[in-house]
Amino acid sequence: MAKYKLEYLWLDGYTPVANLRGKTKVADFDEFPTLDQIPEWGFDGSSTQQAEGGDSDCMLKPVAVYPDASRSGNAAIIMCEVMLPDGTPHPSNTRAGIPDDADAWFGFEQEYFLFQDGRPVGWPGAGYPDPQGEYYCGVGNDAVGDVARQIVEEHLDLCLAAGINHEGINAEVAKGQWEFQIFGKGSANCADQMWVARYLLQRCAEQYGVNVEYHCKPFTGDWNGSGMHCNFSTERMREEGGEPYFKSLMDAFEKFREEHIAVYGPDNHLRLTGLHETQSIDMFSWGIADRGASIRVPHAFANNDWKGYLEDRRPNSQGDPYAIAGRVLQTLQSVS
Ligand code: ADP
Numbered sequence: 001m002a003k004y005k006l007e008y009l010w011l012d013g014y015t016p017v018a019n020l021r022g023k024t025k026v027a028d029f030d031e032f033p034t035l036d037q038i039p040e041w042g043f044d045g046s047s048t049q050q051a052e053g054g055d056s057d058c059m060l061k062p063v064a065v066y067p068d069a070s071r072s073g074n075a076a077i078i079m080c081e082v083m084l085p086d087g088t089p090h091p092s093n094t095r096a097g098i099p100d101d102a103d104a105w106f107g108f109e110q111e112y113f114l115f116q117d118g119r120p121v122g123w124p125g126a127g128y129p130d131p132q133g134e135y136y137c138g139v140g141n142d143a144v145g146d147v148a149r150q151i152v153e154e155h156l157d158l159c160l161a162a163g164i165n166h167e168g169i170n171a172e173v174a175k176g177q178w179e180f181q182i183f184g185k186g187s188a189n190c191a192d193q194m195w196v197a198r199y200l201l202q203r204c205a206e207q208y209g210v211n212v213e214y215h216c217k218p219f220t221g222d223w224n225g226s227g228m229h230c231n232f233s234t235e236r237m238r239e240e241g242g243e244p245y246f247k248s249l250m251d252a253f254e255k256f257r258e259e260h261i262a263v264y265g266p267d268n269h270l271r272l273t274g275l276h277e278t279q280s281i282d283m284f285s286w287g288i289a290d291r292g293a294s295i296r297v298p299h300a301f302a303n304n305d306w307k308g309y310l311e312d313r314r315p316n317s318q319g320d321p322y323a324i325a326g327r328v329l330q331t332l333q334s335v336s
Pocket residue numbers: 105106107108109167181182183229231232233308309311
């Protein structure tokens with residue numbers, strides 16, 4: 001037997017953006033625990049906007065387990081759904097409502113800023129740095145600056161140690177802005193990994209007195225906003241495809257434009273302006289290799305009899321990947 005530190009993670013009841021919450025349970029295991037060995041737990045929902053004080057118990061239902069290299073010794077991160085005492089999903093539980101599709105694949109590209117003392121890391125104390133241009137995939141202190149590279153590298157290592165399907169990182173177009181990509185198979189799998197990757201990023205940045213700014217447009221002016229492009233495919237899209245099916249999918253995405261925007265993250269009108277590689281928020285368009293479209297169709301998709309994956313470019317950096325994956329699947333499943 002050995003002592004394990006289990007960090008139970010969940011999403012609180014704040015709107016429009018839920019915060020990650022976590023607390024540690026110490027438990028004995030012979031070896032690294034599997035999901036079915038992790039006990040359910042509970043918390044005080046009156047402190048997280050998930051219950052009234054008089055009847056405050058909420059339940060934590062473990063749904064995924066990851067090794068946790070962000071702390072010493074034996075440690076695991078336990079991603080949880082929040083349940084009511086009667087065992088039904090809490091209204092804030094966006095994971096519970098995702099349509100089932102074990103063969104759905106998702107790839108999220110998370111963009112974010114690192115902030116210190118209310119300013120992006122590497123920005124001068126007052127005023128602005130040089131305009132955008134040399135920062136994207138930049139190298140050197142002037143381009144990426146201060147502790148940013150260190151945090152980004154440590155975060156990548158923590159994700160890999162956790163067994164997360166991390167696919168890569170890059171410095172983004174604005175100074176102090178970064179991106180990482182996560183891929184997963186199954187309705188909720190990629191979104192689970194994304195929440196844990198966000199957690200590890202925030203944990204890592206804490207040590208440097210740095211905050212992760214997920215807002216989609218932290219500054220006005222000629223500075224790119226932050227997105228979380230959602231790349232998706234189903235078995236039918238990958239194996240059957242065809243132009244008529246693709247066109248029906250795009251009709252459905254157009255029809256449900258507002259329902260998609262509703263879960264694609266707050267303040268998206270500030271980012272989806274038609275500038276800075278976006279389509280305007282109240283338009284819907286698709287285009288081959290078009291980074292100014294709502295949905296970008298990769299060349300490989302169009303050239304392979306409309307088979308493969310598509311990229312919805314509208315979700316933003318503050319969006320909830322559970323709600324986004326759920327809405328995408330709902331729209332895909334509405335097409336016969
Ligand atoms: P870009 O910046 O050019 O849009 P990235 O390389 O940053 O592209 O991201 C591409 C994303 O597409 C990755 O997250 C990857 O996992 C995802 N992806 C690749 N193939 C598929 C697929 N068949 N289904 C779903 N997502 C996919």
